[in-house]
Amino acid sequence: xxxxxxxxxxHAQRERNGMLARAVRSAEAQTHPCTxxxxxxxxxxxxxxxxxxxxxxxxxxxxxxxxxxxELDPTHxxxxxxxxxxxxxxxxxxxFRVHGGSDPFPQFFGKPWDDNAPHSTxxxxxxxxxxxxxxxxxxxxxxxxxxxxxxxxKGVKIAHLPERTWTWHHHGQNSSGRPGQGDA
Numbered sequence: 001x002x003x004x005x006x007x008x009x010x011h012a013q014r015e016r017n018g019m020l021a022r023a024v025r026s027a028e029a030q031t032h033p034c035t036x037x038x039x040x041x042x043x044x045x046x047x048x049x050x051x052x053x054x055x056x057x058x059x060x061x062x063x064x065x066x067x068x069x070x071e072l073d074p075t076h077x078x079x080x081x082x083x084x085x086x087x088x089x090x091x092x093x094x095x096f097r098v099h100g101g102s103d104p105f106p107q108f109f110g111k112p113w114d115d116n117a118p119h120s121t122x123x124x125x126x127x128x129x130x131x132x133x134x135x136x137x138x139x140x141x142x143x144x145x146x147x148x149x150x151x152x153x154k155g156v157k158i159a160h161l162p163e164r165t166w167t168w169h170h171h172g173q174n175s176s177g178r179p180g181q182g183d184a
Contacts, residue, residue: 004034004077004126005060009050010068011041019069019169026071026166032078035060038068048137051123055133063129069169070096070124076165080126089159090128091151093121094166101170110162118152120145124166131156 006027014020020038027036039054041047051065062084064077080092095109103109108119123144135150137143151158 002033002035002060004032004062004064004081005058005129006030006034006036006064006066006072006077007051007054007058008036008038008066008068009041009047009054010038011044011050014068015040022071023066023068026073026076027066029074030072030077031075032081034064034077046139047123048139048143051137055129055136058129058133061129062126063132064126065123066166067123069171070167071169072124072166073164077126079163079165080161083159083161084126087159088157090131090156091125091148091158092127092161093125093158094161095164096122096124096166096168097164099167099169101168103168111160113158113160115152115158118149121148121160122168123147124168127151127156 008023008027010020024036024038027034037054037057039050041050047067055063062081064080066072080094083089084092105120121144131151135147135154138146140146
């Protein structure tokens with residue numbers, strides 16, 4: 001059995017425009033064996049609710065999240081899992097390269113995690129599945145930030161891997177680093 005499931009919430013437009021296929025290919029290319037779980041947003045409930053529905057199907061001890069418009073480097077999971085094991089962390093977040101936009105949080109790259117001064121991370125994380133299921137995602141703006149804050153409140157051990165292990169694609173269909181934009 002694999003240790004990690006990569007959960008990829010998606011909606012029909014991301015499937016039609018090829019973004020989902022790119023995300024899945026990057027998940028399939030991982031150097032560490034993973035279970036890949038695309039979770040379709042059938043009822044337009046949003047990524048947070050779709051993540052929660054997908055989490056119900058995850059059976060591995062760890063879950064990694066990937067938005068359907070982004071892509072992972074081949075060693076992404078391997079590096080995050082190694083960091084989790086080395087640090088004893090329950091939640092590990094790496095950093096990203098930006099394609100087509102700007103990094104909205106450049107001041108946080110390489111900054112060690114501090115529970116007393118939490119800062120924004122993205123949802124492209126590795127976290128113990130039982131924690132992700134317990135805390136869940138809320139369908140509100142900055143859902144990933146609120147997930148992180150609830151992890152801090154629960155005493156979840158968080159570690160930052162100061163490496164760029166994935167690509168955050170900015171485009172006309174998302175709001176990442178581009179205020180006023182969003183999926184149709």
